[in-house]
Amino acid sequence: MRGPLPPHLGFETLAVHAGQEPDATTGAVTVPIHTASTFAQDGVGADRGFQYARTANPTRRALEQCLAALEGARFGYAFASGMAAADAVLRQLPAGTHLLINRDGYGGTYRLLTQVHRALSFDAIDLRDLDAVAGAWRPETAAVWVESPTNPSLDIVDVAAVAALAAERGARCVVDNTFATPYLQRPLALGASVVVHSTTKYLGGHSDVIGGFVAIDDPELAEAVRLTQVAAGAVPSPFDCFLVLRGVKTLAVRMERHCDSAQTIAEALAAHPAVAEVRYPGLPDHPGHALAARQMRRFGGMVACRLRGGGDAATAVAARARLFTLGESLGGVESLLAYPAAMSHAPLAGTPLAADPGLLRLSVGLEDPADLLEDLHQALARD
Secondary structure: OOOOOOOOOOHHHHHHHOOOOOOOOOOOOOOOOOOOOEOOOOEOOEOOOOOEOOOOOHHHHHHHHHHHHHHOOOEEEEEOOHHHHHHHHHOOOOOOOEEEEEOOOOHHHHHHHHHHOOOOEEEEEOOOOHHHHHHHOOOOEEEEEEEOOOOOOOOOOOHHHHHHHHHHOOOEEEEEOOOOHHHHOOHHHHOOOEEEEEOOOOOOOOOOOOOEEEEEOOHHHHHHHHHHHHHHOOOOOHHHHHHHHHHHHOHHHHHHHHHHHHHHHHHHHHOOOOEEEEEOOOOOOOOOHHHHHHHOOOOOOEEEEEEOOHHHHHHHHHHHOOOOEEOOOOOOOOOEEEOHHHOOOHHHOOOOOOOOOOEEEEEOOOOOHHHHHHHHHHHHOOO
């Protein structure tokens, strides 16, 4: 067995080694998939750190230690999905409390708040506007739920400023870091209280697993989330943990390629006559470009564009695309094209928060960017 990892290791090193000691029995350098549901105990009240797989599992523990290290967190907990992770955090808010969320944000979060956590109230506002945040604040406001970049329009929120405002009022700042990943952005270092992830996306990175994660520094809150994880039992399988852990090893190199290709595609779309607007933080004319440059390492692999032809044009492009697969989710090695109005943001249909019908969201994958551009150009060509 090697000794403990030295402090101040680089991100790439932590991704490969944090929580991932060679197996003590065989020396295997890959964390084994421990499928056992129960573990033998040496005596009453004497175990080896594991009793029952819902409460703890060696493969899951390795994943939790690795992701916590990448987020710079003291504590980390893996869940069966990103929504299970979000649910575990929301359960820590007493009934009757109030949240502020992004006006532009994931439809699943809206559905969770309106259909599951009905004892909580919320307002969806533009979290980029600190005056609006302060103006919407209530005595019972307990948390601000931040996406940055937002889904699907890729707005950039000043995490440090929102976190400071929340802290001044004794509230939590929760950041959904799924789009950015800890490689591009570390919200806890910016003052956030909690970070949530859908590990289904970039962390897993291969469109073959569903999972979630919560990173926390505060011991009391961490213990409450851990209790929810154990008591409610929305935990990932050992195989799912293995898949995310495998994906994380290449996160840094994948994100570099995602960012390179997304920048190329965003610049090309910005010059296309069929495109009315491109939303990508890496473009100098993006309203949040300077802020993103400060709080992120790079600008991410997601691109949104609004077509001049509106909804009819957007659905036509979705039908004509060949390399960009029309599908839910994002962050995989393959490029995906989503129509948020009828897909990820369908729960918002008919509300003031509904997605623009002319908006397409691109998850730029690892294919040759020249091939991806060719595909977009043919899909955007008029009939």
